[in-house]
Amino acid sequence: MTKWLLTWTATFLVLAAAEQPEAPKPVAAPMRPLPWGQLNFMQTTDTHGWLAGHLQEAQYSADWGDYISFAERMREKADGLGVDVLLIDTGDRIEGNGLYDSTTPKGKYLYDIIKEQDIDVLCTGNHELYQLDAADREYEQSVPNFKGNYLASNLDYIKPKTGEQVPMAPRFRKFTTKNQGIRVLAFGFLFDFTGNANNTVVQPVENTIKEKWFQDAIREDVDLFVVIGHVMLDGPEYKAIFKAIRSQKWDTPIQFFGGHSHIRNYVKYDSKSYGVQAGRYMETIGWMSIDGIKGKGKKDYPKELASMSFKRRYIDNNLFGYYYHTGLNETTFTTGHGKNVSKQIHEARKAEDLDELYGCAPKDLWLNRAPYPSNDSLVTWLETEVIPVITVNEDRKDVPRLALTNTGAMRFDVFKGPFTRDTTYILSPFVSKFLYIKDVPYKSAKQVLKIINSGGDFFTFSDHEATRLAPPEQMYIKSAIIAPSVPNHDYIPGAQSPLLSSAPDLIPGYTTKDAAGDDGDDTLHAPITFYPVPNVIQSAIAMPAEGDPETVDLVFIDFIKPWVLVALRFTGQIYSEADVEVYIEETLTDKMVGWIRENWKQDC
Numbered sequence: 106m107t108k109w110l111l112t113w114t115a116t117f118l119v120l121a122a123a124e125q126p127e128a129p130k131p132v133a134a135p136m137r138p139l140p141w142g143q144l145n146f147m148q149t150t151d152t153h154g155w156l157a158g159h160l161q162e163a164q165y166s167a168d169w170g171d172y173i174s175f176a177e178r179m180r181e182k183a184d185g186l187g188v189d190v191l192l193i194d195t196g197d198r199i200e201g202n203g204l205y206d207s208t209t210p211k212g213k214y215l216y217d218i219i220k221e222q223d224i225d226v227l228c229t230g231n232h233e234l235y236q237l238d239a240a241d242r243e244y245e246q247s248v249p250n251f252k253g254n255y256l257a258s259n260l261d262y263i264k265p266k267t268g269e270q271v272p273m274a275p276r277f278r279k280f281t282t283k284n285q286g287i288r289v290l291a292f293g294f295l296f297d298f299t300g301n302a303n304n305t306v307v308q309p310v311e312n313t314i315k316e317k318w319f320q321d322a323i324r325e326d327v328d329l330f331v332v333i334g335h336v337m338l339d340g341p342e343y344k345a346i347f348k349a350i351r352s353q354k355w356d357t358p359i360q361f362f363g364g365h366s367h368i369r370n371y372v373k374y375d376s377k378s379y380g381v382q383a384g385r386y387m388e389t390i391g392w393m394s395i396d397g398i399k400g401k402g403k404k405d406y407p408k409e410l411a412s413m414s415f416k417r418r419y420i421d422n423n424l425f426g427y428y429y430h431t432g433l434n435e436t437t438f439t440t441g442h443g444k445n446v447s448k449q450i451h452e453a454r455k456a457e458d459l460d461e462l463y464g465c466a467p468k469d470l471w472l473n474r475a476p477y478p479s480n481d482s483l484v485t486w487l488e489t490e491v492i493p494v495i496t497v498n499e500d501r502k503d504v505p506r507l508a509l510t511n512t513g514a515m516r517f518d519v520f521k522g523p524f525t526r527d528t529t530y531i532l533s534p535f536v537s538k539f540l541y542i543k544d545v546p547y548k549s550a551k552q553v554l555k556i557i558n559s560g561g562d563f564f565t566f567s568d569h570e571a572t573r574l575a576p577p578e579q580m581y582i583k584s585a586i587i588a589p590s591v592p593n594h595d596y597i598p599g600a601q602s603p604l605l606s607s608a609p610d611l612i613p614g615y616t617t618k619d620a621a622g623d624d625g626d627d628t629l630h631a632p633i634t635f636y637p638v639p640n641v642i643q644s645a646i647a648m649p650a651e652g653d654p655e656t657v658d659l660v661f662i663d664f665i666k667p668w669v670l671v672a673l674r675f676t677g678q679i680y681s682e683a684d685v686e687v688y689i690e691e692t693l694t695d696k697m698v699g700w701i702r703e704n705w706k707q708d709c
């Protein structure tokens with residue numbers, strides 16, 4: 106079924122486990138080897154604080170320390186082969202995990218842990234820019250931590266004291282690779298993001314590429330352009346950059362690295378330009394290898410490999426795979442540096458008490474792996490069990506109300522078993538508050554849900570601003586009323602083609618189909634179906650037993666306020682910001698934790 110050599114290691118290794126002691130042991134699985142080339146890349150993106158790895162999913166259980174060991178071993182291997190390995194990170198390193206969100210200040214340990222990895226080119230994501238303090242930390246900590254390697258091609262920072270607007274980091278970087286002597290010019294972009302706090306300025310990519318420094322840079326004589334960005338591979342931003350570079354250099358290879366939409370993806374721009382995107386949450390390490398670049402290599406490169414080729418692979422982040430790809434084992438793999446960083450992560454988690462037990466989930470609840478509505482749907486659970494109980498304002502508790510919650514407020518699945526302090530931040534990292542408009546005519550209020558879910562046509566908000574309406578994994582499903590329960594195979598790389606139906610005991614996971622086919626994943630998995638969820642869900646609370654109420658309180662999560670006001674206007678009701686009041690002081694996350702402590706009390 107596949108031309109790749111599949112290696113099934115039947116012996117389940119008895120491992121010392123991932124370096125986080127509470128992580129599950131990695132499990133043996135059939136593997137595809139990594140294609141090596143003259144120049145090789147490893148990419149992380151959208152890690153969102155998951156530096157401890159996944160403590161409830163064996164296939165993603167390696168931590169940032171293990172990734173450091175992996176990178177060091179792969180660089181040793183590259184030195185032996187006379188080739189190069191470069192590391193890339195395309196942003197959204199923060200928000201989404203207790204390791205970042207639970208500390209005061211946020212990211213108290215995170216920046217010091219991330220900086221231990223030797224990353225060659227990195228950039229900013231939108232999440233680094235929502236809050237003033239996060240953008241400050243990016244400028245004051247991350248940029249110096251990766252001095253020269255951190256790039257900001259279209260992003261400026263405004264210094265708080267002087268109001269001076271300066272580049273967040275250098276616009277580009279030119280360097281020559283160690284073994285092959287390949288001359289690289291790298292850029293680091295952010296998509297045309299508009300939701301940033303007022304201490305940064307994101308310049309639209311269309312404008313940036315007209316600037317003199319960019320026009321000069323793309324005229325430089327180099328062997329390869331590397332364009333990294335917190336940018337979706339098939340978005341307009343990369344199309345514009347590709348066109349601009351090609352207008353000057355018709356033949357120079359260009360390697361793009363994308364991010365933001367949380368998927369594994371691979372895109373071809375032309376025969377010498379490709380883009381790869383490495384998923385999310387430390388689940389995936391992207392692998393890219395290129396052959397046939399005109400370098401001034403110190404070492405001769407085998408002639409038969411000299412023709413131009415690009416190959417990609419998506420590495421599941423676990424020790425079994427790391428041993429497999431390095432040819433090392435439990436005793437020989439881990440480096441002293443990697444081990445130290447794993448310890449650093451463990452100590453940070455301990456100091457923040459991230460394993461503190463809040464309750465015990467009675468079963469798995471899936472954000473996108475179960476149909477909505479259904480009993481296994483996290484969204485159904487939220488809509489029918491949690492929101493109706495927690496959405497109470499004592500002064501108006503008998504007033505009928507409709508509560509609207511954006512599904513994008515939820516970020517991950519809940520697994521049967523311990524629900525900890527850490528799980529809370531994983532599930533809902535945002536500071537989401539409940540607002541309301543009182544006494545809205547019911548005939549208008551009841552239409553709001555449908556209008557928001559019907560999407561783009563009613564709104565002038567860009568797709569990007571809608572990022573947090575629904576989970577980012579489905580952000581490219583455009584403005585359609587999403588039919589509940591219809592699996593959306595076509596859109597999501599990661600949901601198709603039953604692989605190896607005869608193979609025994611494949612663990613469910615990514616089965617990616619991309620521009621190069623269906624053999625990109627390093628680990629063979631049983632496929633998982635992706636079910637989209639609506640942008641917004643509605644819980645009707647304290648409604649009269651019979652008939653419709655005249656008016657209701659329209660309660661909603663603060664993030665969706667702009668959509669609610671537009672939708673109401675569309676029904677003929679003009680409300681303004683002044684009509685919006687706070688419904689509950691506590692956040693959605695705090696209220697949800699209260700519900701879990703109350704309802705999932707049983708011991709695990």
Ligand SMILES: *[C@@H]1O[C@H](CO)[C@@H](O)[C@H](O)[C@H]1NC(C)=O
Pocket residue numbers: 303304
């Ligand atoms: C930026 O926003 C903050 C609050 O978010 C506000 O206090 C400050 O005045 C704003 N600064 C400018 C220059 O608009």
Ligand SMILES: *[C@@H]1O[C@H](CO)[C@@H](O)[C@H](O)[C@H]1NC(C)=O
Pocket residue numbers: 433434435436437
């Ligand atoms: C690991 O590899 C080394 C070197 O090949 C070997 O000596 C050792 O026995 C291996 N250890 C395990 C636990 O397999």
Ligand SMILES: *[C@@H]1O[C@H](CO)[C@@H](O)[C@H](O)[C@H]1NC(C)=O
Pocket residue numbers: 440441442445
């Ligand atoms: C690991 O940490 C120890 C103790 O802090 C330090 O002495 C050692 O040099 C570190 N090793 C590496 C390889 O970073």
Ligand SMILES: *[C@@H]1O[C@H](CO)[C@@H](O)[C@H](O)[C@H]1NC(C)=O
Pocket residue numbers: 480
């Ligand atoms: C869903 O859960 C409800 C309440 O626990 C139960 O009555 C119903 O049978 C379940 N439905 C399915 C399809 O399992």
